Amino acid sequence: MSVYTSISASEVQSIIEIYQLAPFIGYTGISAGIENTNYLIKTAQGDFVLTLYEHFNAQEIVPYLDLLRQLAEHASYYPVPLADAQYKYLQIVAGKPAALFKCLPGKSVQQVTPEQHQAVAKALASFHLQSSGLAFRKRNTRDIAWIQDIATQISPHLSAQDSALLEDELGFQLKHQTQHLRQGIIHADLFKDNVLFTGLRLTGMLDFYVACYDCYLLDIAITLNDWCIDQHGQYSHAQQAVFLAAYQQLRELDQQEQKYLPVFLRRACIRFWLSRLEHQLNPKAGEMTQEKDPERFKNLLLQHRHFDSLQ
Numbered sequence: 001m002s003v004y005t006s007i008s009a010s011e012v013q014s015i016i017e018i019y020q021l022a023p024f025i026g027y028t029g030i031s032a033g034i035e036n037t038n039y040l041i042k043t044a045q046g047d048f049v050l051t052l053y054e055h056f057n058a059q060e061i062v063p064y065l066d067l068l069r070q071l072a073e074h075a076s077y078y079p080v081p082l083a084d085a086q087y088k089y090l091q092i093v094a095g096k097p098a099a100l101f102k103c104l105p106g107k108s109v110q111q112v113t114p115e116q117h118q119a120v121a122k123a124l125a126s127f128h129l130q131s132s133g134l135a136f137r138k139r140n141t142r143d144i145a146w147i148q149d150i151a152t153q154i155s156p157h158l159s160a161q162d163s164a165l166l167e168d169e170l171g172f173q174l175k176h177q178t179q180h181l182r183q184g185i186i187h188a189d190l191f192k193d194n195v196l197f198t199g200l201r202l203t204g205m206l207d208f209y210v211a212c213y214d215c216y217l218l219d220i221a222i223t224l225n226d227w228c229i230d231q232h233g234q235y236s237h238a239q240q241a242v243f244l245a246a247y248q249q250l251r252e253l254d255q256q257e258q259k260y261l262p263v264f265l266r267r268a269c270i271r272f273w274l275s276r277l278e279h280q281l282n283p284k285a286g287e288m289t290q291e292k293d294p295e296r297f298k299n300l301l302l303q304h305r306h307f308d309s310l311q
């Protein structure tokens with residue numbers, strides 16, 4: 001998405017007053033994103049993004065806002081929630097928990113240059129290093145147990161061929177124990193649409209709402225799977241090499257992480273294949289909504305499996 005919850009001009013006006021940002025110029029729904037409702041609010045004091053949380057209650061969202069506040073001390077590209085005059089970060093807007101962020105400059109990219117691959121790899125490595133000192137202990141709700149559970153629900157809706165592929169891949173994943181790999185706070189959704197660039201400079205790292213405690217390698221695999229494909233979904237090992245070399249300038253992968261990368265590239269594919277299928281089966285109503293293609297991740301899984309079979 002998306003705009004699931006519509007807000008009125010008077011609701012925006014109240015927010016402007018709470019944050020003392022008057023005069024207000026205008027507001028518009030943001031179509032990008034799929035989980036929350038986002039509005040761009042223009043004021044004479046600059047542009048802001050109002051996020052209404054669709055799936056969290058006020059208590060659940062606090063740890064994410066705390067994480068963002070802590071990260072903001074490390075780099076300007078993290079979205080920092082604004083505090084009101086009472087030092088509150090969280091408001092209730094149209095019955096939903098909401099927070100206001102400074103609008104970060106830049107745009108997400110589709111055609112990625114080597115410099116941009118390097119920039120995102122370094123930002124991810126920095127995040128892994130910086131977050132190791134931060135207090136945030138959410139478990140990964142999209143872990144292998146979730147994959148198994150959702151695969152059981154979705155399998156009956158798949159073709160016999162896709163269902164067999166899913167079952168075979170699950171069998172492969174379950175054979176690989178991965179708890180011994182290095183863990184910390186991971187972003188878990190660092191797709192191209194969650195990163196902003198102004199030219200070659202990375203200016204925004206967005207959407208930390210599935211951040212969790214899990215293997216760093218999973219974060220690397222999720223990011224590679226979106227950043228190293230072309231417009232036809234063809235994975236590039238040359239781009240992967242550029243990304244990993246830049247990442248390792250800041251945080252070196254140990255031997256076990258190098259060994260398990262192919263397993264995690266495949267695991268990250270079924271995680272998003274299934275979540276996209278789930279969104280397709282249970283579409284959410286909204287004023288503007290977006291759907292993402294599950295086939296992209298099935299096809300990428302097939303590419304990774306084929307590549308592994310050649311090794």
Ligand SMILES: Nc1ncnc2c1ncn2[C@@H]1O[C@H](COP(=O)(O)OP(=O)(O)O)[C@@H](O)[C@H]1O
Nearest residue numbers: 032033034035036038049079101102103104207
């Ligand atoms: N602080 C921000 N600065 C600039 N743009 C933002 C900011 N926060 C969100 N956006 C815009 O809103 C879109 C959706 O935000 P995101 O957090 O990814 O939502 P969702 O959780 O719904 O996927 C982003 O792709 C970006 O275009």
Ligand SMILES: N[C@@H](CCOP(=O)(O)O)C(=O)O
Nearest residue numbers: 034189191210272275276292
């Ligand atoms: N980036 C994801 C969207 C977020 O996935 P979710 O399962 O955490 O809602 C995608 O492109 O599928």
